[in-house]
Amino acid sequence: MLKKLLVANRGEIAVRIIRAAQDLGIATVAVYSAADGGSLHVQLADEAVNIGPPASKKSYLNIEAILKAARDTGCDSVHPGYGFLAENAAFSDAVTGAGLVFVGPSGVAIRIMGDKVSARSAAAAAGVPVVPGSAGRVEGLEAGREVLAETGFPVMIKAAAGGGGRGIRIANSLAEFEQAFPQAEAEALAAFGDGGLYMEKVIGKARHIEVQVLADGSDAIHCYERECSLQRRRQKVWEEAPSRALSDGLREELCASAVALAKAVKYSGAGTVEYLYDDEADRFYFIEMNTRIQVEHPVTEAITGIDLVAEMLRIAGGEKLRIRQGDVSVKGHAIEVRLNAEDPAKEFAPFPGQVAELRIPGGPGVRFDSMLYQGYQVPPFYDSLLAKLIVHAETREAAIVRLIRALNELRIGGLKTTKPLFLALAADPAVRTGDVHTRWLEGWLIENAAALAG
């Protein structure tokens, strides 16, 4: 078992990890930038180390400063959380190289999954269906034309080194393709220092469905799926589990494919295999694997009863998987919404400020993961996630009713948040029936702009 853990993150996820470690009797060290001295994660950890100025580059992304803090406080392990250095293979290597345990997969596994082309190849090799497209990198326009036979139009041209929705172009015809391909090449080279491209068929209406896996380097299990189709600018805002779109047969197939991929890359820790699900064709396609704990992990915890962060810490401490696949079962339905410091009435403009009043929802089936406290000054230097509200109930319908109840209990004074968005979504007939896809919310936001502004 680990003895002393450095949490290389901030905000709600740092708080979440500190809690899991303390539940296991592991001592905790928080790190913080000069802007975060008063943060909840600093207050809750057993020790805290200032690692630099507010700019992330000089603090939360500063590998040297983080390793020094770990050495100075006698830590034996580092948890990267999500974002910042969580999927940085060099960081995983540096932590291991310093004689510490990295709570996550090896640098090798992070590298394979970090490059879109090698991830796609690894998935295909493990028998996971991938979106029809190029087998690997597409070398030149001529080779690109040949791939069109596989994909048809519209086709996506993506930068191999891209990610998070960046470096993507869509062509609807051969003429558009011949114009876009060289542009994409130049753009990828300028933006990522790597002009490598690959191509994928555009799946028109798709759901985003992802499978949670846990692995110990040799064995792997899944903890079923989450659906995160409600997205704004490719950022998830509402996540739930299980997905109402899958039949039991396809669910088992999907989850088994994620386990096969995790085993194939000798994965260790918690990870998420992401897919697009095409309702009409009733088929799923691999998109990418995230080699970290994800923001939306609590919905899986709610329906399976598994503490994913605690399991990550146990695995990192050298234990084999304690949970067998047959022991994982789904109970009820869970929904998470992301409360961001953004004003939905003003095109989601960021709204940093001071928490004047805080009333946290509670009662049966309600969980509130957050770094907020009354008087907390939200710094403007980091992302806008303030809190995650997670509700769990017997059915999806009951979970939505409970979500509305909990949102009405919640009061965050002094800030604008995305709470009004979720009250409006929870009342929407399409959301109620779950009849949505990944581009649904953007259209809904345009149609409902006036309602949100009021």
Added chain:
Amino acid sequence: MAQILSPLPGTFYRSASPDQPPYKADGDAVSAGDVIGLIEVMKSFHEVRAETAGTNIRFIADNEEPIMAGAPLADLD
């Protein structure tokens, strides 16, 4: 003399991206509406524009400096 104040809290940038020249150099003249820098707030970027014209701009805030709303960014004659 006039001062350009930051409309938002966040990180101040003097150029559109690290490989671009600054929007304005010390000593430049400024027209009303000119972009003089960017403020990054929670990962979104907002242009800072001069409200009035002036000459001989002198920056008070450095590139990548954390600033609060209302903080002076530059002096203008």
